[in-house]
Amino acid sequence: MLQHPHQLYEYHVWANDRLFAHLEQLPEDVFHAEVTSVFPSVSQTFGHMYLFEQLYMSVLAEVPNKDIFPKMPGWTEEAQGRTVDEMRRFFSGVAEQFRDLLGRTPDPDKAMTIEHPKYGRLDTHFSDILRHVVNHGTYHRGNVTAMLRQQGYAGVPTDYIFYLMERQVGQR
Template identity: 25%
Template structure:
């Protein structure tokens, strides 16, 4: 399981680099403009992903949870968010690289940020959610970009596999 999730950590990093490169072409108004989506702007959606990742990473590492709400906007400016995103993507790769193989077969116990409920879930299921959640919201930003002058980038996992030479 470790190599499987290490690959998804690198895919996440690659996809974020491509998505943020496209988003960087927007001006601040377009970055923060209201758009159709659960978090109704590119800024809000990317901040949600950043906040969610930091919450999960804190749980994985046994640290204090750094956020209390999933709709926090710690970085309203693109340049600050991009710098912070790069730190978290490197952290995700490091956590997957450094985790013992046995951790992936274990159980994660945590308290929900949204309702305070105690939760226990298999680590492999948590990680499936963690990486799927990122793909889900990147897809929303991809769709939001379609309503701008910036072409959305190819974020397919298959494109990543070809790029890194693992497609076979």
């Protein structure tokens, strides 16, 4: 059985994959169409999510902020104007890096201290930051669903309970 933080991360990957698979079935222009939402398009939402994934993977790997912050513009630029398939490959690559990091972290509840440039210092745990990554993804997958509905397309269920049910069926 997976440790709970690892399972939550696998849910996150599963949910992103489900959404990418759904987007691949829609016309390509849906991914780049401008809408009124938190971000101006589905593609820009995924660009933000990609930046966030890279950022927090670095935080969890305990890379110093002085080494992370200069990389952020490159991560943002890397994700701009991409197709659904290209973004899916980016997310797949980040997921493999996360899995490698999780495999090298024997104690998912290890204590960490992080420094946010605006909000200050936080004494926390590796698992708390990982839950934050999953929660952030859930929030923005909801944004994407709203954007799709604005364009006349249905979303796809990515709730945690559906992940658990699918895993159970796969274990039978």
